[in-house]
Amino acid sequence: MNCNTCEKPIIENTLLCPDCNTFNTSYVFTEDSIRIDYSNKMKSLEDVVNQPIDFEDYRWDPVVAEYAGKIEKAKKLLEFGDVETFVTRKLKSDLDNFLDRSKNAEFHIALVGAIKAGKSTLINALLGSDLASTRVTPETASLTKFRKSSNGKDYVKVSFYSKGEWEKLWESVIDSKAKVFLEEYEVLEAEKIKHEWLDRQPFTQACTSLEELKTEIHKWTSSKQATHYFVKEVEVGLAQLELPEGVILVDTPGLDDVVAYRSDITRDYIDRANAVLVCVKSDAMTGPEMATIYSVFANARYNPEKIYVIATQLDTLNHPVRDWEEQRLEWLKYLVDEGAYGSRDLAEKNLIPVSGYLYSLIKSRAEIEENSDQDFDFASTVMKFRIHPNDIEKNIDFLNDLTGIKTLSTKLEKDVISNHKALLIKDIRENYAICQEELLKLADEIEKDQIEIIELTEKGIDEIKERQKEQEMEVEQLAVEKAQLEETLHKIETQAKEEGRKLAMRIRGMGMKS
Amino acid sequence: MNGFLKKIIMTKPWMKYEVIWKGVEFCMDVATEWMNESISKRESLKPNAKPDEYQRLNQDFVLLRGKMQDTLSDIEKELQNGILRLLGFYEGLMDELNEKGILSDVDLDIKMSEVRRVFESYEGFVDNELSKSLSFMNPRLMDVLTMSPGFEKEDKMNAFMQSAIDTILVTMTDMFEKDTTQLLDLLADDVADEIDVLQRRADGYAMAIDDLLVAGESMQAHKERMVSDALVRLEVSEALKSQVG
Numbered sequence: 001m002n003c004n005t006c007e008k009p010i011i012e013n014t015l016l017c018p019d020c021n022t023f024n025t026s027y028v029f030t031e032d033s034i035r036i037d038y039s040n041k042m043k044s045l046e047d048v049v050n051q052p053i054d055f056e057d058y059r060w061d062p063v064v065a066e067y068a069g070k071i072e073k074a075k076k077l078l079e080f081g082d083v084e085t086f087v088t089r090k091l092k093s094d095l096d097n098f099l100d101r102s103k104n105a106e107f108h109i110a111l112v113g114a115i116k117a118g119k120s121t122l123i124n125a126l127l128g129s130d131l132a133s134t135r136v137t138p139e140t141a142s143l144t145k146f147r148k149s150s151n152g153k154d155y156v157k158v159s160f161y162s163k164g165e166w167e168k169l170w171e172s173v174i175d176s177k178a179k180v181f182l183e184e185y186e187v188l189e190a191e192k193i194k195h196e197w198l199d200r201q202p203f204t205q206a207c208t209s210l211e212e213l214k215t216e217i218h219k220w221t222s223s224k225q226a227t228h229y230f231v232k233e234v235e236v237g238l239a240q241l242e243l244p245e246g247v248i249l250v251d252t253p254g255l256d257d258v259v260a261y262r263s264d265i266t267r268d269y270i271d272r273a274n275a276v277l278v279c280v281k282s283d284a285m286t287g288p289e290m291a292t293i294y295s296v297f298a299n300a301r302y303n304p305e306k307i308y309v310i311a312t313q314l315d316t317l318n319h320p321v322r323d324w325e326e327q328r329l330e331w332l333k334y335l336v337d338e339g340a341y342g343s344r345d346l347a348e349k350n351l352i353p354v355s356g357y358l359y360s361l362i363k364s365r366a367e368i369e370e371n372s373d374q375d376f377d378f379a380s381t382v383m384k385f386r387i388h389p390n391d392i393e394k395n396i397d398f399l400n401d402l403t404g405i406k407t408l409s410t411k412l413e414k415d416v417i418s419n420h421k422a423l424l425i426k427d428i429r430e431n432y433a434i435c436q437e438e439l440l441k442l443a444d445e446i447e448k449d450q451i452e453i454i455e456l457t458e459k460g461i462d463e464i465k466e467r468q469k470e471q472e473m474e475v476e477q478l479a480v481e482k483a484q485l486e487e488t489l490h491k492i493e494t495q496a497k498e499e500g501r502k503l504a505m506r507i508r509g510m511g512m513k514s
Numbered sequence: 515m516n517g518f519l520k521k522i523i524m525t526k527p528w529m530k531y532e533v534i535w536k537g538v539e540f541c542m543d544v545a546t547e548w549m550n551e552s553i554s555k556r557e558s559l560k561p562n563a564k565p566d567e568y569q570r571l572n573q574d575f576v577l578l579r580g581k582m583q584d585t586l587s588d589i590e591k592e593l594q595n596g597i598l599r600l601l602g603f604y605e606g607l608m609d610e611l612n613e614k615g616i617l618s619d620v621d622l623d624i625k626m627s628e629v630r631r632v633f634e635s636y637e638g639f640v641d642n643e644l645s646k647s648l649s650f651m652n653p654r655l656m657d658v659l660t661m662s663p664g665f666e667k668e669d670k671m672n673a674f675m676q677s678a679i680d681t682i683l684v685t686m687t688d689m690f691e692k693d694t695t696q697l698l699d700l701l702a703d704d705v706a707d708e709i710d711v712l713q714r715r716a717d718g719y720a721m722a723i724d725d726l727l728v729a730g731e732s733m734q735a736h737k738e739r740m741v742s743d744a745l746v747r748l749e750v751s752e753a754l755k756s757q758v759g
Contacts, residue, residue, distance in 0.1 A: 030734070031738050034739055041746045042746065045750065049757075070757050074754055077753050081749075087711070267646065285565050299645075338573070439757075443754040444751075445715070446751040450744040452719065454740075461727075464723055465727065474716055475716045478709065478716060
């Protein structure tokens with residue numbers, strides 16, 4: 001018979017080819033139990049190799065789905081034949097981290113704006129659902145996130161502060177002498193129920209109707225309820241959502257919260273969000289509104305591109321098209337500054353006028369009853385845009401364009417989501433390359449050791465004994481080197497901590513002098 | 515291993531901090547001068563002030579940041595140099611570990627990219643944090659801006675700037691301290707992890723030899739069992755290569 005690899009003649013049922021040292025695949029095990037066991041294991045392995053892998057979590061991008069599928073399969077392969085012995089904890093965690101990174105990409109869009117700046121109407125228009133009524137969102141002290149529900153059902157998920165977080169928040173209340181906060185806290189007798197909510201596990205309530213959703217959101221966010229003090233975050237999952245896949249719309253409590261701890265949460269969110277929509281009423285720019293806009297830029301210093309200044313309530317202007325053109329030039333005067341966009345092109349691109357109200361009216365026009373209040377409101381609003389109520393249908397595309405909602409959604413989709421997706425995919429590609437190299441290195445190590453074992457079985461008793469002595473010495477040497485390295489690394493760690501501590505102390509000492 | 519151990523213990527990759535202190539002193543001088551000229555003499559900011567007033571103030575903030583920029587970037591660079599020294603130190607250590615076969619080229623590249631990522635996170639950090647402090651939504655700054663001009667306003671503004679710079683540097687120092695410790699912890703864990711695997715592999719091979727030697731008459735069956743297990747693992751290795759290769 002001949003070797004399958006080098007095709008040179010070999011003795012029948014020899015394990016290794018003496019010429020090329022590869023395994024003879026025609027080898028037949030003489031022991032029945034071994035032959036059957038081997039055949040079963042190889043069959044299971046073949047099943048894993050051939051089993052298609054397709055997880056919904058990775059489907060948001062075909063490249064990601066392909067890479068994640070390969071890593072999922074590699075993880076399954078590592079469960080075979082005790083190869084776990086070869087796998088480091090680091091490789092395991094690298095593979096798990098890669099898969100986590102590849103799951104459901106998220107794009108956070110934060111909304112910032114003062115009360116009555118049209119934030120709620122804009123949220124409703126973007127959500128395509130009348131959820132954020134004026135009853136719901138003002139005075140909200142926690143982050144409210146709106147996202148597509150993964151199980152096709154509407155829900156409200158509430159997270160609460162931990163005791164440690166609450167202590168920090170309370171310190172901040174005292175520091176900022178938040179008188180109104182303290183008075184309301186006392187009137188609502190919130191202290192009495194504090195222990196019921198702090199450190200509580202997040203809670204999810206499924207909702208079957210829009211009304212139920214609104215009630216549930218109100219229950220946890222309204223400042224008239226004592227519980228709202230302890231709510232850290234409210235997540236609203238919607239089965240029907242007009243936002244692109246993976247987008248999370250975040251209603252922030254604002255930068256001007258009297259409690260610094262809470263405004264810090266908004267500041268931090270502005271820093272991390274993929275896009276920030278600053279809502280300002282389009283009628284006239286006031287000083288405090290300009291302060292809000294500058295503050296948002298200050299909190300996203302190196303990313304002015306991600307900030308969109310949204311001129312809301314365009315419909316409240318007397319002659320929206322003409323009046324806004326005048327306002328726009330005035331706004332641009334401030335927005336081109338270094339402390340804002342720092343560029344006229346960017347300022348012009350990211351300043352977007354909207355009318356969420358007109359958009360909602362257009363969307364629901366089929367359900368508006370004739371001669372109802374809404375009917376008259378619709379008529380008077382479109383007339384402001386110099387369209388006769390009888391010509392609405394004829395001019396519907398023009399009106400839709402004027403609302404600015406589609407423009408905003410398209411910009412978010414194109415500028416923010418596509419760009420961020422590209423960055424995410426780049427990151428995933430790089431991480432895949434790392435996992436790939438680690439897995440190939442592992443495969444080589446497994447192969448090397450197995451060939452050594454097969455070669456060992458071919459040797460005579462004296463050679464095996466000789467090899468045993470060498471191996472014992474190697475194991476001993478390894479143990480010594482391990483102990484030495486551990487000691488060294490411990491010493492270095494102690495030095496590093498000490499140096500870092502000294503540096504921190506010197507800086508703190510300097511602060512105390514002032 | 516002995517020479518290598520001695521080299522590691524004797525190497526101190528730590529930075530010279532003096533540059534930072536000089537930088538901080540200079541920053542404070544610039545800030546004080548600016549405050550006295552630009553803020554303390556300015557009329558108090560009214561809650562309903564016009565956008566122009568906010569614009570002027572914001573332009574002042576940008577100006578101040580610009581004046582402090584060179585010094586701030588020196589501080590950043592110094593901290594980055596600390597990380598760079600750490601990087602060099604790491605490279606030396608890892609080359610040795612690489613030569614010993616404990617860490618492979620792949621591990622080395624991965625570890626270096628982790629350290630570099632940390633290093634890059636210091637870029638623009640001070641400027642970014644200062645920008646957040648010098649913002650209208652900072653209640654402490656707003657308290658000062660709404661005061662009438664005079665010595666008290668000057669004092670408050672000085673205290674504000676001092677505290678803002680201190681906070682930023684403390685945050686950055688804490689970050690440096692945490693990053694350094696974390697990177698060293700990670701390295702220690704990874705090295706221990708790799709050695710564990712080397713030990714397990716060596717033990718496995720030693721056990722295979724022992725098993726063969728004690729098998730006696732059933733040595734052939736034993737060999738076949740070892741071969742069949744090895745062949746399954748070889749197949750896993752092949753499958754891994756074709757899956758991700």
